[in-house]
Amino acid sequence: MFVPSILHHRSCRFSCNRFVPDTFGVLCWNVYKKNTKHLGFKPYLQKLTDEEAIDFLLLQEAHFRDDRHFTLPDFAFDAAANLEIRGEFYGVLSASRIESKTAQAYLSEGRESLIGPHKSLLLSSYAFEDGSTLLILNVHAINFRENQGYHRELERFLELMKDHKGAMIIAGDFNSWNKKRIEKLHEIREKLGLEAVPFAQKDKVKSFMGNHLDFIFYRGVELQKYSVYPEHGLSDHNPLVARFKKKP
16 A cells, blocks of 8 residues: 555557647646546646646646546656555656656655655656757655655755756645755755746745745746636645746
């Protein structure tokens, strides 16, 4: 249960686009395991994806299986499981209109408690038409551990991403609910040369004690617009949306 029998999951039942468009949309959302279990989820996500012209859906606490296509028919996915219950898998899922070049699933080194599950990470890469690469890390960071354990997990993000020279996005639920976690998160962000999409408190990003838990960080692309979508009744987190343009 707490160590999934299959870590990396993948499904692509149609011909994906080969290249990331020069302007693309990203949606990041902890879906609270509702993506296949709530009748309102698919129409809500379809409407939001169409309205915002989303190319990448970065989901945390998603439900998936290799033999089941993604919720939206024109998206392929890669996913990293951290939990398996009766053959059903849960974890982070990166769905896209573009075929991934590579995708690697990881489990956190620490567990949520002495007997709890690990958290999962998914590192995937996508090609721009000019031959450069967009690297995306989909994160659901460890929660119920001491700050030192949390800091070690964030240092791992740095190790995974530091050798990439081009565009990158790190997004997800970082469980950054206290000052020391926030400080460490921004230390890693600065070392990677990333900027944060500047969501404000009024934007209704999922927070605890005034600290945002969900973030989209980026590098090598220009931020064009961003928004948060509350009042959907589908999860205790709200979808974060950002639109980027590739730098010349």
